[in-house]
Amino acid sequence: DAGITQSPRHKVTETGTPVTLRCHQTENHRYMYWYRQDPGHGLRLIHYSYGVKDTDKGEVSDGYSVSRSKTEDFLLTLESATSSQTSVYFCATQPGPNQPQHFGDGTRLSIL
Amino acid sequence: QQQVKQSPQSLIVQKGGISIINCAYENTAFDYFPWYQQFPGKGPALLIAIRPDVSEKKEGRFTISFNKSAKQFSLHIMDSQPGDSATYFCAAGGTSGSRLTFGEGTQLTVNP
Numbered sequence: 001d002a003g004i005t006q007s008p009r010h011k012v013t014e015t016g017t018p019v020t021l022r023c024h025q026t027e028n029h030r031y032m033y034w035y036r037q038d039p040g041h042g043l044r045l046i047h048y049s050y051g052v053k054d055t056d057k058g059e060v061s062d063g064y065s066v067s068r069s070k071t072e073d074f075l076l077t078l079e080s081a082t083s084s085q086t087s088v089y090f091c092a093t094q095p096g097p098n099q100p101q102h103f104g105d106g107t108r109l110s111i112l
Numbered sequence: 113q114q115q116v117k118q119s120p121q122s123l124i125v126q127k128g129g130i131s132i133i134n135c136a137y138e139n140t141a142f143d144y145f146p147w148y149q150q151f152p153g154k155g156p157a158l159l160i161a162i163r164p165d166v167s168e169k170k171e172g173r174f175t176i177s178f179n180k181s182a183k184q185f186s187l188h189i190m191d192s193q194p195g196d197s198a199t200y201f202c203a204a205g206g207t208s209g210s211r212l213t214f215g216e217g218t219q220l221t222v223n224p
Contacts, residue, residue, distance in 0.1 A: 004155075031210055042118070042201055042214035043156070050210075058211070090155050097208035100146065103155030 003027045004104035006091050012110045019078040021107050023091030031094035032074040033101065034058075034066060036087040043090060049074055081111045115139050116204050118215025125222050131189040133218045135202035138183065142204035146212070147176065147187050150199045159200070160187070192222045 003026030013019055023032065031050055035043040035058075045058030047066040055066050063085060065077045078085055088108050092101040117136045125131045135145075144163055148156035162169045162176040162185065169176045175188040189196055199219050205212040 033210075035214075040216055042116075042216045043203075043212075044214070045211060048211065059213075092155075094210060097210065099209060100158045100161065101209065101212065103148075103157065105153065105155045 004091060004093055004102060006089075006104040006107050008107060009105070010108045012112065013081055014112055015082060016080050019081050019109065019111075021076045021089055021091075021109070023074045023076070023093075023104060025072050025074075025091075025093045027093065027095070027102075028071060029093035029095045029102075030071070031096065031101075032068065033092040033094070034064075034074065034076045035090045035092065036060065036085075037090060037106070038087050046076065046089075083111050085109065086111045115213050116202060116215045118202050118218060120218060121216065122219045123221070125192045125220065127192065127194060127222055127224050129192050129222075131192045131196070131220055131222070132186060133200055133202070133220070134184065134186045135204075135215050136182075136184045137204045137213075139204070139213075140183070141206065142213075143207040144205045144209050145176070145178065145185050146203050146205075146209075147174075148201045148203065148214075150201065150217075156201055189220075192220075194222045194224050196220060197222050 033048045034046040049055045049068045091104045146161035147159045149159045150156040173190045178185045202215040203212040
C-alpha cells in the first residue's frame with residue numbers, strides 16, 4: 001500500500017546488538033511514522049518525521065533512534081537491542097496534514 | 113498511558129449478523145477518529161474515519177457512530193461476512209491526522 005517497503009521482514013538477533021530497520025516509500029509522502037505492535041497494546045508510536053531531518057519522539061521512544069536523510073527513507077535503530085523490544089514494527093506514511101496514514105506490512109523482530 | 117480504550121478484545125459473530133466494536137477516549141483535543149482493519153501478516157489498512165462535526169458516517173456495510181459528549185465512538189459492521197474476519201483498531205488523533213493513538217484491537221471472527 002502507498003508503495004511502502006519495510007526491510008527486513010523478519011529478523012532474529014541477540015540482546016545487546018544494534019539493529020536497523022528500514023522503511024522505503026515511493027509516493028513522496030511528507031510524513032512518516034514508526035509504530036510497534038504488541039498484544040494488548042495495539043500500535044504505539046515510537047518516532048515520527050514531518051520531513052527530511054525533521055524527526056521527533058513518540059510515546060515509546062526510549063531505546064530507539066531514527067534518521068531521515070531522504071524523503072523516501074526512514075530508518076529506525078535500536079542501539080543495543082533488549083528482549084523487551086521484541087515486537088512487530090510498522091512503518092506508516094502520510095501525504096500531508098488531513099490525509100490518511102498508510103501502513104507497510106511490518107517487520108517481525110525477535111531479540112533473544 | 114492508554115488514552116484510547118477499545119472493547120471487546122474479541123468478538124464472534126454469525127454470518128449476516130451485526131458486529132459492534134466500541135472505543136472511548138480521554139483527550140478532548142482529539143479531532144480525528146479512524147478505524148483500521150488488519151489481516152494476519154499485513155499492515156493495518158484504513159477502513160473508515162470520522163471527524164466530530166458529524167455523529168455518524170456510513171460507507172457501505174461499515175458505520176461509525178460518534179458521541180462527543182460521552183467521548184465514545186463505535187464501529188458497526190452490518191451483514192457481517194467471513195471475509196470481515198480480521199483485527200480492528202480504533203484510533204484518535206489531532207486535526208491533521210498525525211500522531212495517532214490506537215486502541216488495543218478487537219479480533220473479529222465471523223462464522224459461516
